[in-house]
Amino acid sequence: MGHTWLGLMARTPRNTLSADLIVRTALELMEAKGTDAFSLRGVAGELGVGPMALYTYFRNKDDLYDAVRDHLMGLLPAVPSDAPWPDQVRAVCRSLRLLMLQHPCLAQLLAGRPLSGHETARVAEGLLGVLRAAGFDAETAARTHTTLFTYVLGSTSWEIQMAAERRDPEAWRRLRTSMESLSARDFPSVVELAPELARTTGGDEQFDYGLDLLLAGLQLRTPS
């Protein structure tokens, strides 16, 4: 299996496999075929090895998921150092959102697994450092970090989900008809605001709107 004429191997020769190569191949497949269609067997097939070859480098599928997530988190830019703290916070949140939009699988990788790994800690470090330098106490800094992180995660996951749905014509048609079937008597606000709701399911403006609400609330508690 895997031999062609002249004895060329269709599979990768021995000792060319590595954790990094597997992670990059897994990421490619997730972005090409979607996170749900991703499988260990698919990665192994792409690399020309048996499924069990991957278990030399990763304990199981979740372990590979964590490695891909950490690989992506490593791509996050550093926090800008020369700016007022609200702008620094904005920059961190925006760059995390942008990374999620560029790599939609990251949303599922962050939501479905607990945080661990150095790259992920680096992100927390950046945000916590900004908040501490701004003068917030330990408890407020921690609470604010968790709030901002979950807001970015929730809003961007939703945005990605909706964008994927819009690309599937069948699902999009069913969503439209289900919206249009709502009676204006029972759902007056939903029917009236349907165009606005459709417009606000994603985009930079919508993300910044919620982020600005959080920052405005936070600035009311500014210590200095």
Add this chain to the structure above:
Amino acid sequence: MGHTWLGLMARTPRNTLSADLIVRTALELMEAKGTDAFSLRGVAGELGVGPMALYTYFRNKDDLYDAVRDHLMGLLPAVPSDAPWPDQVRAVCRSLRLLMLQHPCLAQLLAGRPLSGHETARVAEGLLGVLRAAGFDAETAARTHTTLFTYVLGSTSWEIQMAAERRDPEAWRRLRTSMESLSARDFPSVVELAPELARTTGGDEQFDYGLDLLLAGLQLRTPS
């Protein structure tokens, strides 16, 4: 298959199946074994029918997911009518969070599928109605609705995820050691705030903290 002595059927006799019975059985299984372990074959087995029997009532697995989600959303209480609008908004967000905590599968059902169905529209209607009655314009009401919804979804999903991880001793141990292995030189804030971060990964206080930030920011934009 399914016959016992005396001819008693181990499977449900004909015409006792219904969409509602399937939804309730699916929900039970999701909550007993976890959402990930859920399968159509499992539901069919629990009901004593073949896997294909379910396809009479649901087009596919996603269709059943949507039905379970709508069933759960139907359990949400109505918006309190005699209260200032910030309290009404708080009530809607808190009751959605409570429902998600009581039925952890709801988090995945909301995050993984697009919104559709009357029960889900009912929730949007309640929140939008409150915001419109408070005097916000169409665009602001829609943006605020999406912001609040994604905040509740993100923060509560995260809370549920972390609580599940804490229950798994193996995963919990690995998360502790990965936290403790971080050097105080490279991650000063994370190491210093480790106890606060652990405390703020969930709970009513953490949820209300973020919700109050949003509401404080929103009240700065109050029209009247």
Add this chain to the structure above:
DNA sequence: ACCTGAACACCGTTCAAGT
């Protein structure tokens, strides 16, 4: 250590058929 190959216990879904 690194990788194979067969096997186990599963999946969702299609298709043809029975009542």
Add this chain to the structure above:
DNA sequence: ACCTGAACACCGTTCAAGT
């Protein structure tokens, strides 16, 4: 309409074995 049974094309993971 309602449900069965066999089959298809998959999964993740274990286990024993080879180099």
